[in-house]
Amino acid sequence: MNQVPYIAVEGPIGAGKTTLATMLAAELNMPVLKEIVEENPFLGKFYQNIDEWSFQLEMFFLCNRYKQLGDTESQLIRQGTPVISDYHIYKNLIFSERTLKGREREKYRQIYHVLTDDLAKPSTIVYIKASLETLLARIDKRGRSFEQDMDRAYLQQLIEDYEAAMASLAVTEPETTIITVDGDAADFVANPEQFAEIADRVKARIAGHPLR
Ligand SMILES: Nc1ncnc2c1ncn2[C@@H]1O[C@H](COP(=O)(O)OP(=O)(O)OP(=O)(O)O)[C@@H](O)[C@H]1O
Ligand SMILES: Nc1nc(=O)c2ncn([C@H]3C[C@H](O)[C@@H](CO)O3)c2[nH]1
Structure with a gap:
């Protein structure tokens, strides 16, 4: 590659x-x-009233990610330094298509494309797929106060939206390899062998490219 x-x-x-x-x-x-989560001024308000705060929150995420990825592209990727990120910019569309409506959704879509269409695309996506029960257990374990009343229907919808989004990216971004990890079966935190298996799949994908 x-x-x-x-x-x-x-x-x-x-x-x-x-x-x-x-x-x-x-x-x-x-x-x-x-991603910086704790300093996000809209997240707590968003979970209390999604309709009221969604546009501010989605714009905040988009602007922050755009800046962070733009800097990363110029300072690292274009200098030949490999990078790993805990998000793909496409997640902005996954969330916003659910949380925004009408004119706001349309305007957001346009701004999203203006800002992101020429950003570098990841060579690999590691997609962690997990069931509602697994996600709820992990959200509970992590214990962020504003996520504790997470609406099950919202989370279930996101699970399905992620599935559709990965299928869509496989078609629209064929250069990107998607490695799917079964997040219910693989406890890569507790089991070194399971982590090694995931890491081997990623290493196979980037084989031949010099790391630092
Ligand atoms: N494979 C795993 N097995 C068990 N616990 C895990 C596993 N992966 C993550 N966790 C735990 O689940 C919680 C959520 O993990 P993490 O914060 O990495 O999720 P995330 O996908 O980055 O979340 P967010 O979408 O909110 O950014 C943490 O408490 C973490 O320690
Ligand atoms: N609405 C919305 N749009 C996004 O782009 C987005 N990205 C992350 N999140 C939520 C999930 C976690 O609670 C928390 C940390 O990931 O922030 C988002 N919420």
Whole structure:
């Protein structure tokens, strides 16, 4: 492969993206890019009233990710440094298509494309797929206060939206390899062999490209 390895870990809320991205980055000796959650001023308000706060929240995520990925592209990827990220910019559309309506959704879509169409695309997506019960257990275990009353229907819908989004990306971004991890079966935190199996799949994908 000629492309600099750029790996995005994805999956619905609580799937284990940050955990797996951090573990893979250590194993592969790559810098890791993490979403900043605690300083997001709209997230708590959003979970209390989705209709009222969705546009501000989606725009906030989009602007932050755009800036972070733009910087990463110029400072690392274009300099030949492989990167692993705990999100793919496409998640903005996955969420916003659910949380926004009418004119706001249409305007957001346009802004999304203007900002992101020329960003570097990940060479690999590691997609952690998990059931509602697994996600709820992990959200509970992590214990962020604003996520504790997570609406089951919202989360179930996101699981289905992620499935559809990965199928769609497989067609629209054929250069990107999608590695699917069974997040219910694989406890890569507790089981080193299960983590090694995932890491081997990623290593096979980036084989031949010099790491740092
Ligand atoms: N495979 C796993 N087995 C058991 N626990 C896990 C696993 N992966 C992650 N966890 C735990 O589940 C919780 C959520 O993980 P993490 O924060 O990595 O998820 P995330 O997908 O990044 O979440 P978010 O969508 O909110 O950004 C954490 O407490 C983490 O320690
Ligand atoms: N509405 C909405 N749009 C997004 O783009 C988005 N990205 C993440 N999240 C939520 C999930 C976790 O609670 C928390 C941390 O990932 O933030 C989002 N929510």
